[in-house]
Amino acid sequence: xxxxxxxxxxxxxxxxxxxxxxxxxxxxxxxxxxxxxxxxxxxxxxxxxxxxxxxxxxxxxxxxxxxxxxxxxxxxxxxxxxxxxxxxxxxxxxxxxxxxxxxxxxxxxxxxxxxxxxxxxxxxxxxxxxxxxxxxxxxxxxxxxxxxxxxxxxxxxxxxxxxxxxxxxxxxxxxxxxxxxxxxxxxxxxxxxxxxxxxxxxxxxxxxxxxxxxxxxxxxxxxxxxxxxxxxxxxxxxxxxxxxxxxxxxxxxxxxxxxxxxxxxxxxxxxxxxxxxxxxxxxxxxxxxxxxxxxxxxxxxxxxxxxx
Amino acid sequence: xxxxxxxxxxxxxxxxxxxxxxxxxxxxxxxxxxxxxxxxxxxxxxxxxxxxxxxxxxxxxxxxxxxxxxxxxxxxxxxxxxxxxxxxxxxxxxxxxxxxxxxxxxxxxxxxxxxxxxxxxxxxxxxxxxxxxxxxxxxxxxxxxxxxxxxxxxxxxxxxxxxxxxxxxxxxxxxxxxxxxxxxxxxxxxxxxxxxxxxxxxxxxxxxxxxxxxxxxxxxxxxxxxxxxxxxxxxxxxxxxxxxxxxxxxxxxxxxxxxxxxxxxxxxxxxxxxxxxxxxxxxxxxxxxxxxxxxxxxxxxxxxxxxxxxxxx
Numbered sequence: 001x002x003x004x005x006x007x008x009x010x011x012x013x014x015x016x017x018x019x020x021x022x023x024x025x026x027x028x029x030x031x032x033x034x035x036x037x038x039x040x041x042x043x044x045x046x047x048x049x050x051x052x053x054x055x056x057x058x059x060x061x062x063x064x065x066x067x068x069x070x071x072x073x074x075x076x077x078x079x080x081x082x083x084x085x086x087x088x089x090x091x092x093x094x095x096x097x098x099x100x101x102x103x104x105x106x107x108x109x110x111x112x113x114x115x116x117x118x119x120x121x122x123x124x125x126x127x128x129x130x131x132x133x134x135x136x137x138x139x140x141x142x143x144x145x146x147x148x149x150x151x152x153x154x155x156x157x158x159x160x161x162x163x164x165x166x167x168x169x170x171x172x173x174x175x176x177x178x179x180x181x182x183x184x185x186x187x188x189x190x191x192x193x194x195x196x197x198x199x200x201x202x203x204x205x206x207x208x209x210x211x212x213x214x215x216x217x218x219x220x221x222x223x224x225x226x227x228x229x230x231x232x233x234x235x236x237x238x239x240x241x242x243x244x245x246x247x248x249x250x251x252x253x254x255x256x257x258x259x260x261x262x263x264x265x266x267x268x269x270x271x272x273x274x275x276x277x278x279x280x281x282x283x284x285x286x287x288x289x290x291x292x293x294x295x296x297x298x299x300x301x302x303x304x305x306x307x308x
Numbered sequence: 309x310x311x312x313x314x315x316x317x318x319x320x321x322x323x324x325x326x327x328x329x330x331x332x333x334x335x336x337x338x339x340x341x342x343x344x345x346x347x348x349x350x351x352x353x354x355x356x357x358x359x360x361x362x363x364x365x366x367x368x369x370x371x372x373x374x375x376x377x378x379x380x381x382x383x384x385x386x387x388x389x390x391x392x393x394x395x396x397x398x399x400x401x402x403x404x405x406x407x408x409x410x411x412x413x414x415x416x417x418x419x420x421x422x423x424x425x426x427x428x429x430x431x432x433x434x435x436x437x438x439x440x441x442x443x444x445x446x447x448x449x450x451x452x453x454x455x456x457x458x459x460x461x462x463x464x465x466x467x468x469x470x471x472x473x474x475x476x477x478x479x480x481x482x483x484x485x486x487x488x489x490x491x492x493x494x495x496x497x498x499x500x501x502x503x504x505x506x507x508x509x510x511x512x513x514x515x516x517x518x519x520x521x522x523x524x525x526x527x528x529x530x531x532x533x534x535x536x537x538x539x540x541x542x543x544x545x546x547x548x549x550x551x552x553x554x555x556x557x558x559x560x561x562x563x564x565x566x567x568x569x570x571x572x573x574x575x576x577x578x579x580x581x582x583x584x585x586x587x588x589x590x591x592x593x594x595x596x597x598x599x600x601x602x603x604x605x606x607x608x609x610x611x612x613x614x615x616x617x618x619x620x621x
Contacts, residue, residue, distance in 0.1 A: 039414045096600030097554045100360040100417060104546060105596050111539055112589035119583050234538060241418050276433045283426040287407055294411055
């Protein structure tokens with residue numbers, strides 16, 4: 001019995017830590033979704049790019065992956081800005097039959113990034129063997145008579161902590177600064193924002209940049225605890241949009257909660273069903289959200305607020 | 309003349325194998341025909357009804373696995389898959405449509421995107437049922453010669469072409485286009501949008517599944533990564549239609565021709581072969597920016613680009 005409880009609690013802890021990182025991926029996607037009304041299907045591939053940046057910084061210059069956050073995040077910001085400015089913005093002006101052209105465009109971008117990574121870096125699995133990779137804190141070290149044994153992995157906790165810092169910084173940016181407020185205004189009502197003198201075009205560019213930067217940060221936080229290969233982006237794009245749907249299209253609070261739910265759920269499937277079934281579990285959550293909660297977590301939050 | 313064009317092309321294609329083409333060229337012709345079926349199926353749903361799917365590999369692979377599993381478990385000829393996959397894919401599409409098509413926006417695109425991935429993982433993990441990564445092998449293919457395969461797929465393609473033409477020219481087709489143009493307006497005119505979107509999805513899914521079942525028979529071997537990949541099937545399907553022409557009868561055929569030939573050419577160049585997805589991606593980006601309605605849809609515009617400036621006036 002104790003072993004069962006131990007397993008459950010341990011799964012819960014690792015799911016929560018994973019969820020914090022997922023939330024960061026989902027946040028970037030939700031932000032882009034909110035402002036531009038498109039799903040960025042190159043999101044995971046941008047993360048892959050950031051992970052390669054962190055990997056090469058570690059391998060060539062022995063820079064700790066947590067420090068390369070400060071290199072990869074700005075780099076990804078400019079990559080995102082460039083993509084939005086030179087590829088996605090022109091497509092917004094083109095007249096076409098299909099309304100989803102921009103989404104298809106992001107698929108094309110992702111395809112190019114993945115394939116280029118395969119050509120240049122081969123499809124080998126890579127990782128950054130940091131010295132603290134297997135360091136962990138154990139419950140019994142602090143509480144001798146504890147009936148169960150739980151552990152907290154150091155790199156996982158550090159990544160989670162950094163993700164929380166990123167999220168707080170984003171919250172501060174969105175609520176306290178002028179640019180942040182303009183971005184939120186654009187997401188709420190694009191015409192009203194334009195009438196209030198918000199430069200909507202620039203906000204779009206900035207949003208895509210910030211979304212890319214966030215996922216770039218997430219990539220750096222993931223690399224010490226995960227491994228890296230060129231096609232990894234696809235999986236994280238899936239995770240990102242499941243979170244976006246679960247959280248409610250374009251809602252940032254929803255994305256955080258959605259990320260935590262998905263992280264815990266995925267940990268549970270991995271423990272009780274097997275690692276290979278994680279994508280199926282993800283899809284189940286997606287379908288369940290579509291059927292039972294089409295507005296996502298955000299609609300629940302809104303209902304509660306209105307009820308007051 | 310224009311009315312008989314499909315029949316004339318069909319007749320030419322029927323005579324083509326009699327000229328004595330090499331087995332490689334026949335292989336390419338078969339692939340082109342198969343891809344035009346998938347493209348036409350996607351076009352019905354994406355081009356006419358406006359519901360973009362990023363997961364046609366799911367339907368394709370499902371069709372292929374239906375044929376393969378019939379052979380593997382029941383010992384029937386895999387050709388029965390062509391018939392059996394019609395109800396299987398129909399029900400499957402109904403379920404997917406029921407879940408995802410009630411909502412608007414990108415939900416459907418997202419659901420289909422995940423669908424291919426989920427089916428791949430399921431096929432990999434249900435080892436007892438699908439043999440997992442080992443795949444399914446047909447021990448003896450029906451014909452050694454490629455000619456008969458070509459006739460089978462040509463008949464299927466001709467059937468799909470005329471079916472889709474009939475559907476688009478009927479009331480149903482007008483409903484589809486109305487939904488694509490403005491769902492609210494369509495709804496207010498009394499069109500049951502969910503129902504008609506689901507019909508489009510079923511037709512599209514079944515046709516793609518038939519192409520998948522043919523693929524099983526033709527190739528004789530499938531495994532989860534060859535029939536459920538995102539880029540090599542789902543996205544290539546989108547590209548076939550985007551390159552050829554969205555919401556045109558001939559677009560998918562032209563698109564399939566270009567894409568298959570392009571893939572063969574790129575793969576045969578030694579150094580560039582590995583980067584074929586990069587080139588496809590760049591082509592996709594180029595098409596979306598400059599020819600958003602594809603070669604058939606933007607034919608006039610394209611001709612205008614190549615004419616000298618003075619000739620435009």
